[in-house]
Amino acid sequence: MENKILIEISARHVHVTDEDLLILFGKDTKLTFKRALSQPGQFAAEERVTLVGPKRSISNVIILGPTRKKTQVEISATDARNLGVDGIIRESGDLRGTPGIKIVGPAGEIDLQEGVIVAKRHIHVNPEEAEKYYLNDNEVVSVHVINDTRSITYHDVVVRVRDDFLAAMHIDTDEANAGAIEPGTYGRIIK
Ligand SMILES: [Zn+2]
Incomplete structure (x- = not known):
């Protein structure tokens, strides 16, 4: 998975x-x-x-x-x-x-x-990706990020599935600062 x-x-x-x-x-x-x-x-x-x-x-x-x-x-x-x-x-x-x-x-x-x-933090995926990730539309998951300084787990992440989406999680600048998230960071989805 x-x-x-x-x-x-x-x-x-x-x-x-x-x-x-x-x-x-x-x-x-x-x-x-x-x-x-x-x-x-x-x-x-x-x-x-x-x-x-x-x-x-x-x-x-x-x-x-x-x-x-x-x-x-x-x-x-x-x-x-x-x-x-x-x-x-x-x-x-x-x-x-x-x-x-x-x-x-x-x-x-x-x-x-x-x-x-x-904006409520969310994950975009298309239906094929949703299958690959075992995610459903409107499902709520957590995403864990490990780094050297401010490792963080975001809870209450809502999943949105649509044909014209590509896999990515979106957070705002406050949320990014809270976890010292830099561009190109990956998180791990926790169900
Ligand atoms: Zn978005």
């Missing part, structure tokens, strides 16, 4: 709808491809926005493409504290009852009513 999984660190980012993209960047704007992400079809865009919270702002926040059906802001718990919004841990897309925030772009701004989350 395969149990080694690549751990990738997700920095704060925003997903936008087509409509919100036009408000933020002006009409006829399309996201500009900057670099591919590990998940097929997903990419980091050149476009940047500023998040304006009740307490502080964070500028230069990256947008990930392609555009989505709902605008969603993914930040760390530290970011949430700095911005002055609740850091609610949710799976991507599960936005009901989450805080809103003001998003400012070069052409306009949006008062997002809800959609700010601290």
Whole structure:
């Protein structure tokens, strides 16, 4: 059974709808491809926005493409504290009852009513990989990482199986710092 999984660190980012993209960047704007992400079809865009919270702002926040059906802001718990919004841990897309925030772009701004989350740590796999790892969609596992300084076991890691996924675990920058995780680190899945 395969149990080694690549751990990738997700920095704060925003997903936008087509409509919100036009408000933020002006009409006829399309996201500009900057670099591919590990998940097929997903990419980091050149476009940047500023998040304006009740307490502080964070500028230069990256947008990930392609555009989505709902605008969603993914930040760390530290970011949430700095911005002055609740850091609610949710799976991507599960936005009901989450805080809103003001998003400012070069052409306009949006008062997002809800959609700010601290992403729940998760594993992406496609169905073939899921079989190889003996994982099921929505299963919750632990992932253990051994290093010289801050070995750590992440519990409550939710598995997401989809045809267009490739095996990788995603954690945010707070979680990475807690375990001194560097790019290219692998963890061991524990069931
Ligand atoms: Zn992910």
